[in-house]
Amino acid sequence: MTFTQLMDRTAQGFDALGAGVLVVGLLWALVLAVRTWRTRGGRPAYQALRETFGGVLLLSLEVLVAADLIRTVAVAPTLTNVAVLGLIVLIRTFLSFSLQIEIDGAPPWRRALTSGATTVARAARNASGDERR
Known part of the structure; x- marks a missing residue:
């Protein structure tokens, strides 16, 4: 078995893992x-x-990106394949970013407003019946 065949099988394994x-x-x-x-x-x-x-989708996207990366770099490293990989990674990055916003409920740059002490203070106000925000 050649290196290229081994890497192709490895990429197929990552594809199967992502689907699993x-x-x-x-x-x-x-x-x-x-x-x-x-x-x-x-x-x-x-x-x-x-x-x-949502977390499962994020994990599977990462595994599928790894499969594409292995396939492109180790199996067929042509300029066209690298460009296609770049486009796939761009799309999957956008999907991952969107999913993370859906899961967290806020974009990363606003996450500090929805976590930590602010969340604790808001929960304490809600528990005491104080509706001020």
Whole structure:
């Protein structure tokens, strides 16, 4: 087996792993959502499903990018393939960025406003019934 064939098989393995992560992750997200629905109701279950499956999508995108990277660099490193890889990585980066915003509820540059002490203070105000923000 040549190096190119080995790298092609490795890229195929990463493709299969990415697909497996999607399938297993979807099943896991559904299990968590059903458990949450039984204990806390519909809205928290939907939120758990979105957050869990969003994380699974992010992980699978990273694995699939690794497969494309291996395939392009080690198997067929032509200028056309590198350009296609760049476009694929750009699209997947945009998708990852969008998914992360959906999961966190805020863009990265505004994440500090929705985490840490601000979140604790907001939760304490909500728990005490103070509606000021």
